[in-house]
Amino acid sequence: MTLSEENYLKAIFHLAPEADAMVATNAIAHRLETKASSVTDMVKKLSDKGLLTYVPYQGARLSKKGRQIAVNIIRKHRLWELFLVEKLNFSWDEVHEVAEQLEHIKSPKLVEQLDDFLGNPKVDPHGDPIPDKEGNIPVRDHRLLSVLKAGDRAICVGVKDSDANFLKYLNKHGIALGEKIEVIDKEPFDESMLIRVRKKEIRVSQQIATNIYIETR
Amino acid sequence: MTLSEENYLKAIFHLAPEADAMVATNAIAHRLETKASSVTDMVKKLSDKGLLTYVPYQGARLSKKGRQIAVNIIRKHRLWELFLVEKLNFSWDEVHEVAEQLEHIKSPKLVEQLDDFLGNPKVDPHGDPIPDKEGNIPVRDHRLLSVLKAGDRAICVGVKDSDANFLKYLNKHGIALGEKIEVIDKEPFDESMLIRVRKKEIRVSQQIATNIYIETR
DNA sequence: ATTAATTTTTAGTCTTGTCTAAAAATTAAT
């Protein structure tokens, strides 16, 4: 399994986490910032290896084996992200790039020991679930901040988009995992919200609100 | 800097740690388990990049820049080895392979944070010195076990060869860093030694004794 | 000081993963 192959499997998984859907060549190309022709080549190769099924002009769908590999890479990615934040004082907007490298390290023992070292965590620093050794992904019960109405209260439990700039924006306004959020007002026109976080009021656009996961309990 | 380039620089450094000597093409090929013709190609490439000087039919010598890169990779390798042993319960015969991968992760912040996390250690699990951020390598004052005479006492502070089988042999006989060693008898014929470690006596061949570093203080 | 053995380099080939440009298939639009 080369680095490139692993990245293809991961991309396809992210584009169709629910196993059934076919992923279009172009979608993969766009996600990996490569050309469609390169994707066609690689997808054929992975098909030969039995890691996905490929139908010309239709796209690719991960096989059980391919999916297993993809999930394992995501497991590693998220464990390393948590390690960086918890043990090495990285902030959540700094971890992605490094984890993209670390996720390709091959050593089953390393992964399991790291998992134990971190206390068998269930979520990474962005609130994304960490698959277990068998490849099961914990299901999480969360909704988007944008679904709340004025007066609602909730707790931030994750972000949909882990883009560094978005995360830095959240840092600036004190929004972090576990933080309480209260919706003070919601503007019907543009769906922007006035929210209170850490006793401070800030107005967030709909774009922001649809990228923050919350739980109300 | 590709993975391959990094491995060449590292190999050349290991073959001539003392900066001055030219390293023969064949020596590099042998160390990297590759062919001499491949080495010639790569060495030319690295020469073009200013990382070493290459004289046809003579060999290669690292430049300041090339040496700096090599030392940094070794720094990372040794920090990761220590991490694996100290934090993830690896034994010293299991770390090399994984560290060979981890040493290529690119993130200055990661290295410095890891260094701090480990308490800015000076030696790795095999007793090898860990270069500092500036590339300085602590000089160590150690000798080989084989230089001792009957009656001498010393402490094991490192191994010359980190081969997994050798390390497992040491494990089996309780020889580890920090362990006290007493030379009970030395056979003039084959230079083998009878030594006491952890109250047990074992006979070690000259081959073994010339691969164990000790300090007497 | 030649010849022999060894080392190193050159020349040409291969694989992996990428690309561009052109052809083919699919989907959308009138």
Added chain:
DNA sequence: ATTAATTTTTAGACAAGACTAAAAATTAAT
């Protein structure tokens, strides 16, 4: 239902890094 637009595939090329086989240079040996 054709034509137009888009997507996907094919064909051919390229760079990196390795290899083999043959040529050239160096070193060793008689």
